[in-house]
Amino acid sequence: MPMIIVEGLRKSIRNGARTVDILKGLDFTIPQGQFVAIMGASGSGKSTLLGLLAGLDTPSAGNVHLNGTAISYLPEDKLAQVRGKAIGFVFQSYQLIPTLTALENVLLPHELNADSRENGLGRARDLLRSVGLGDRMDHYPVQLSGGEQQRVALARAFILRPPIVLADEPTGNLDSTNGAHVLELLLNLNRTEGTTLVLVTHDPVLAAYANRRIVLRDGLIIADEMNPNPAAAPREAVLTEG
């Protein structure tokens, strides 16, 4: 069964008297373990699509199924549970909680969603070490560079071992070195864990690493093609399980 199913997805917003159609009807499926890049120019609806896939927003029509569950019209609390357990999200602007340390940020999804018997703290520490931040666990986001903050966000996204990871321009705010490192970590996860990875980007270089490219324009899919020869990972990177 596909990991992600999108059926007749539409999204419109009202702006005063006007209605703006952002997504005009999308249909596609993503099998487990696939790495999909969603591309398009600014205003094409990429981020909106990602938000709908993550259950962060409600479509105007259509539905999204994640791992067999139709999520689009679930009550907010149920949706929160799905988000917490099934999806890891990586934002372009990191979106760390500024008043929590790196360790606490990584631990937060565990505190919100997991069974208390699991040793979240140990796993959080291991994850931070694996992204190279073993000595910065007690630092606050304001004390970390952009690349370091994004690595914390990555670790946070993985703490509950989600089957799906969604990333919105994860390297958009990073320099090339940090960007490469973050991409490496993501790709490694996709390959070693079989995590389904959906990545929104406008950068064709980034998209070259994906198995499949879906291109949006004006709210519609204009291209959906497999990439038979995805680019190799920038360098070896390890994101090991704790």
Next chain:
Amino acid sequence: MAALSYRSAAKIAAREMHSSRGKFFFVILSVAIGVAALTGVRGFSTSFRSTLLDRARSIMAADLSARMFQQPTPEQEKGLDEIAASGVEITPVTELLSMASSAKTLDPLLVSLKAVDPAKYPFYGEVELSPAMPLKTVLNADSVAVADDLLVRLNLKVGDQLKIGTQLFRIASVVVNEPDRLSGSFAAGPRVMISREGLEASGLLAPGSRAGQRYLFKVPRPRSGAPISDKAVADLKARLEKLLPEAQIIDYRETNPALTQGLDRATSLLSLMSLVALVLGAIGVAMAMRAHLQQRLDTIAIMKSLGARSGQVIKIYLLQTLLLGAAGGVLGVALGIGVQRSFPFLLAKLIHVDTELHLQLSTVLTGLAVGILTTLLFTLPPLLDIRGVRPILILRRAVEDNDDPFVTGIRRKITKNVAQLGAALLILAGLAAIATTLSDSVLVGQVFSLGLVGVLGVLLAASAAVLAGLRFFLSKTRLHLPSSVRHGLANLYRPGNPSAALLAALGMGVMQIMTVYLVQKAVVSELHISAAPNLPNVFLIDITNDEIGGIRALLKSQHSVTAEPELLPVVSSRVVEIDGVSADKAKLKNFPRRMLRTISLSWSAAAPTGTNVVAGKWWAPDEKGAVVAVEQRQAQRLGVHVGSHITFAAQDKQIVATVVALMKPDGQHAYSRAEFVLPQAALAGLPVVWYGGVHVNPDHVGELQRALYAAFPTVTVINVAQALETVRSVVIQITYVIQFLAAFSIFAGVIILASSIAGTRYRRIREVVVLKTLGATRRRIATVFSIEFAVLGLVAGLVGVLFANLIARVLLTRMTVAYHFEWGWSLGGLLGTAALTMATGWVASHRILGRKPLEVLREE
């Protein structure tokens, strides 16, 4: 289901507070100011009221007085002993008329004798003697203290002998002032104070003598040291009324209507101010928490995107709210105690009373509880709003509707969101409950609670309507307006700008402040009238009809007489029938039947000065029929009302008079002594004696007494200047305290409003940055914001001032105080609000203008 532990929630809550200490201090301060105002005002007013009531007690020299017209029966004596055994102190005061003479003059003089137990009397206040000394050292079995009028008339001095009854007494001192002079009888004859042993020795108390007996009662103070409660006095009064059915029992509050009125109004006003402080504090909290949660939207959205349920997020911020409420409450109570202690120092120049300050635990706990409760209540709506925060905010910041999200939210909340509606009702119910508990005045508690419910709803609707109207105006005139004006007005509809909420909060705050101001101004104005310096302070007794012309001329010629004299004609009569029932069978309440045989009638063409008609209507000046206006309390005792018929008999004439009005005197004028007033024509031909009241410069009363005695030796002069001065000074003190506390409440309210406005500054930061980046000058940005602030302030001021006048009118009407629309102050309130909004907005925002855009963005 996994739950966010309290420990984790508390950690996140505390960590946020620690990282944004400055912003949270603002919230704590808002709570603290509200609680401080509440604790300070309430605490001080409770202490002051207690001191005031002690002074009021001195006017009766007791808590209660029972005027008896015959000796108590053995059962009644037993009842009084039981009362004494329960801790109540009792002392008798006997008053009677007698003749006194001296060896120096041939003619004896009618004197007003007052026998007291100097060891106990007076329970409150002091008898002022000249030379000054305690009463108990002056009065013993063979000495007396006399009024200076007696010395004048009998040509005596201190140390001389005076014969009373069969006994000779030494004049030991001059009575300058008795604390209960006003509540005693105004009998003819100068005052002579004598001990009870002296009275026994004089032989005057033979069986059948017409001595008036008063028992004075003092309720024991509670062991805690708290003031004597009104309930304790009322309970004893009820007990005495049952024990002594023929006695007139009055409590200290009834001795002087002006004072009673002053105290009642002070209570109402002080309650009002406490409640206003409470609501203002709550407004400050609500606005601060709202602004705080607005800034937390990103964090809340992130947490939700990570899988946090609304309940988990609410838990975090609920804990934060509790911490803020508790911190604000503690700080507020500490500030309030400081305020309470500073009041006497600040007022020392205006009022000369040592206010005993008890640190009342109940006031402290109330302040703390109210602080936490109002914080919780008023943060419920923004907390519940967390449920509506959509995680998509992280990806897309655009707000979909151009409608004011708050108003849209209100509609949505009412139609779809039972929880928010429930929260709103809970807030109102909670505030009403707090108001009713805090209020010492049922009237104020009721009006306030109901007013709050109605006014809040109307204010929100009015604010939304005004904004809609402005937007309509803008849509029609858009391009014709200067761009900065257009921009400033459009800011009111900035997406996410809760203009309606801020307007409602500001409007409510202005309304509260103006209401306090308007009500206290009207009450103080009336109190000043009732404590006017030219009210009669010397009374003339037993002026015959032949003497009245001469008296008028003499008073006119005296420079020390500073106002027109008030002259009261009195016709002696008796009551024969009440509503067809003969006097010996009529049902009376706390009124001895034999008193119906000595009734005084007066006449007046119109309601006399200082007398209010409380039921019915006064007659026309040319009325010739037999109608009567009866003093309210007297009417209650006789069981009559408007429409009743009373048959009076005077000489051999019978007058069947219909009661057309009930009247309530203010106790300050000569006519205050009149209990039955008829048209002059009804009393034509009957013998008349006159009583007069004049205002005399207190330093020249002696001169007037001598002049009157020389020309009219049979006219008695009763000098109550000192006693009235006590009443007057108490009433004036009430006015000072009311004004001072009103000013404090207003000041606190202004600070709270300012903090609410300042809390909106964070939304402007990004706008300023963008404008500057686009090339806008500081002057241009300043103009845009000034227009926004000014319009906000004017609209809030208009709504607030209008409702303030409405509420003030209702409250004042129910307090029977005249209401006048104050154009000047209302306009001042309107413009003041606009000025305050602009000034505060600028003080809070000016720093942003001077900084580089990137600096600001980085900090954000």
